[in-house]
Amino acid sequence: MESTDRISTDNGIQIEKFKQLVGLASLINSSLDQSVIRMRAIEAAKTLLNAEEGSMMLIDRNTNELYFDVVAGETGTLLKKVRIGLDQGVAGWVATNAVPQIVNDAGSDPRFYSAVDKAASFETRSIIAVPLLFQGRVLGVLEAVNKITGPFTQEDLDLFVSLSDLVASAVENANLHEELREAFFGIVLALADALESRDTYTGGHTQRVRHYCQSIGTALQLGKNDMEILLLSAILHDIGKIGVRDAILCKEGPLTREEAALMSEHSKKGAEILSNIKALRNVIPSVMAHHERFDGNGYPDRLSGEDIPMFARIIAVADTFDAMTTDRPYRKALTPAEAFAELLRCSGTQFDPDVVAKFIPAIPEETE
Ligand SMILES: [Fe+2]
Structure with a gap:
């Protein structure tokens, strides 16, 4: 037994x-x-x-x-x-x-x-x-x-x-997987750099928007996957400008109504370009919606509030902050403090107030 x-x-x-x-x-x-x-x-x-x-x-x-x-x-x-x-x-x-x-x-x-x-x-x-x-x-x-x-x-x-x-x-x-991911990020960055090299006034814009988004993402305690989607969206948010003619993209001074309409096609165009790349499908909603406004007066779909994807609301703040704090041919850069005041003024209308509230404390040390 x-x-x-x-x-x-x-x-x-x-x-x-x-x-x-x-x-x-x-x-x-x-x-x-x-x-x-x-x-x-x-x-x-x-x-x-x-x-x-x-x-x-x-x-x-x-x-x-x-x-x-x-x-x-x-x-x-x-x-x-x-x-x-x-x-x-x-x-x-x-x-x-x-x-x-x-x-x-x-x-x-x-x-x-x-x-x-x-x-x-x-x-x-x-x-x-x-x-x-x-x-x-x-x-x-x-x-x-x-x-x-x-x-x-x-x-x-x-x-x-x-x-x-x-x-x-x-x-x-x-x-x-890590090697592929690095190669993929490298290609995406190269693509964004190629676009940026056409527009001399925005030199370094993509990298700064990415950097600001990373700071907000950290403040929001985003997980690794979400952070990656946010950063890729930040890098690619203006990729649709690849289809905008130099005469409009590089024009010094204000755009005509027709030119502005063509320029505002870029968020839709970007989403279309990315729709061919399976690995970037999670990035499309933020690229498409990065010019939507919190009050519903943005483009292309006049979305409002939380109907706008979260990462698009973040990119909108980071993108505008960088545009305000860099010199443009038609105006000098604002100081970070002036730009923060402007973000606060437009909080709840153009921007998501929660994102603005997270953005301001996450940024000053780096820019002032
Ligand atoms: Fe844009």
Whole structure:
């Protein structure tokens, strides 16, 4: 009876571990924030291996050192400052040789690097470490230390290797995503710069509007995704001017009624241009509505109040503030204090009063 019980218990543990791995795989494929995914993965590793601490170290290719990207355990904050050379410690050895290791008596292993324990006021007794490998490249090392019950086993190692395959693909995907995102931002900026170079009087306008929007976004405590949409909208808000003739765009002095009508097509035109780019679909409503007024007297759709997308209301304030505080051919720039007074005067008519109220305290230090 006893041996049958033992077998069924063992099977139960295996099934539980398998379930955890499957759960982790679906977590990694989910749209959750990368830092959450990584922390959950390392916490799962710590639980699966019954270890006191678990960590993910990644290789900094500039310095050829390992740094702690995620630590599950009490030493977390202390270890975040520690860096390990690729020739130091069991982790360095695993990163260099791309071979998993079990060290059940850490103190007697010549590779053991005691500086990490000192930095974290911790005593490492046993280590299990596996390389994070993606298509033959070592991205870093997963490590768990101090198995609570007995020594680390080959079974633990097999499990840890399966887990590291999942984590490695998540890390690589995140790296690729970040590279793509940077390239995408670069292209968008280049496009906006190309437009701006036609209009000498607005030099740096796009960057300043982006900067002001970032300050308001921070004051509003926007999340990462919303902040990205706001900044892309700020960079691209006038992209529709690409379709406005030089004779109008670069005209010194006031525009005629017909010219002003053509110029005011730019918000609609911008939205049309962007509608061809799937990755920018969230930006379209703000580009379309950045000349709407809070009182409904703007264009192109005469939207009012909260019917105007929030980011368009933010861009309207940032855009006008920059226009007022830079020299134009027909007038000198206002001081920031004068421009703030003007924003307040038009608060509730041209501008959303809540945005103006957030904007003014977020800006003065940078401009005065
Ligand atoms: Fe505009």
